[in-house]
Amino acid sequence: MAEQPTDLETRVGPKIEFRGDPFASRLSSFPWWFLGLILIAVWAVFIITTQESYREAFDFIKQGIPVTIYITLISFTLASVIGLMAGLARISRSVVLRNIGTFYIEVIRGIPMLVLIFYLALVAVPSVVDGMNAFGEWLDGNGLGFLGGIFLAIENKNVPLEARAVIALAVTYGAFMAEVFRAGIQSIGRGQMEAARSLGMSYAQSMRYVILPQAVRNILPALGNDFVAMVKDSSLVSVLAVRDITQVARLYAGRSFRFAEAYTIIAVMYLTMVVLLSLLVQLIERRLRANE
């Protein structure tokens, strides 16, 4: 997951001052890069509407858009839950929980994302399901069939690749998001937890009603950036033959040998999604700042 500058402006580098020449100054601070992006979009629309081969490629590849979107949305939701729990574990008073949290994060960080996707989807998920099945059979054998049924309900052959992809992405991103949640929680002053506890609220209640609402608000831009990054990294699930836009484009290119068409179209698709979402994140950030 590459680090993303929250503010698109920061990507243009240092601000250069032209003293005494407002026109030159305006020229130098104009977001030319954004104009470039818009030109790419216009150019893409133009070739898709005018060139037969691009239009065909686009019509084929666009069937992957819903898959990319729902894989990203479900994975991100799951990753947020995992990230929150791992983040809480990292700052827990329990030595065991703290170590489990740190272990998980360090393991995920130490393995390339592509390898993790393969490993989680093709090794970890089947092993866990096998283990559950074995446990269910053991329960069955010990006269606890009603409980065993729960563990026998899922079988490896019934776990679709989409589900494995979602689990793989969520477990991977959960580790990154755990650090975001941890930092967000720790950014809230000690006095807040003390005030809540002094009123008789439990640790969990204090987290739920006092700390997390403030922490999540503070980390909303960071979470937004993670979401944007995940849109891009969702392309990795194509290696599991999940038919997202990357996979559909690969299929199309392999069959028609129209590599330029296929890859140009998905590149523009990702770029469009990422730029629009980044703008949205910025908008949310401004709103939050204005409301402070």
Added chain:
Amino acid sequence: MSDPKNMIIEAVDIYKYFGDVQALNGVSLTVEAGKVIVVVGPSGSGKSTLLRCINYLETPTSGEIYIDGQLMTNDQRILNETRAEIGMVFQLFNLFPHLTAQENVTLAQNVVRGRSKEEAQEIAMQQLERVGIPEKADVKPAQLSGGQQQRVAIARALAMNPKIMLFDEPTSALDPEMIKEVLDVMLDLAQEGMTMVCVSHEMGFARAAADEVIFMDNGLIVEHTTPDGLFNNPQEERTKLFLSQILQH
């Protein structure tokens, strides 16, 4: 612990170390229900730590705290139940900034006392009226002055119907013109018979409200007497020195 005089707070031989720092060096204190105790002493003498040990925000290194006969332990159920009976007011208010004044006052009523939303809101309004700012009910803490924030914090604590109120320098972060509005609320509370332990260097308040005054130094209670006894007739050199320093201002 059955006392004829109903000692609502009993701290027995409390030691508290933070690493090498000895914040409390064997403090014992009993507070009778309905009494107002004012604690004074130089910075770093352990006043806050004593207050925070009473409601177990800090766990004493050794020693025992009884609240209304209940021994405090780190058992979370006992801790939460007992803390609900002890209101605490902090130097820096510690209002919940994401909630309005009224929501600040309803949250724990709802979550801890299990009161319905309507009931909690009604009680919140009564408490906000009591501290004199019902018109600020829907305002977030950031829009309130320091004095108003501290009064909301007092209302938040009072809404739980506590048996004890702890105040840790409630006016020392306030601009001078706002000190009186907070002290007036505290004075009312004292006259209504609330049990209060107040760390405060407001001599006027101590003279008007305190039944007993404690002078602390180096993690010890050096003198424990009446306001008149401490301010007009201090026994210990350390007390005299301290009083001469704060009375200069």
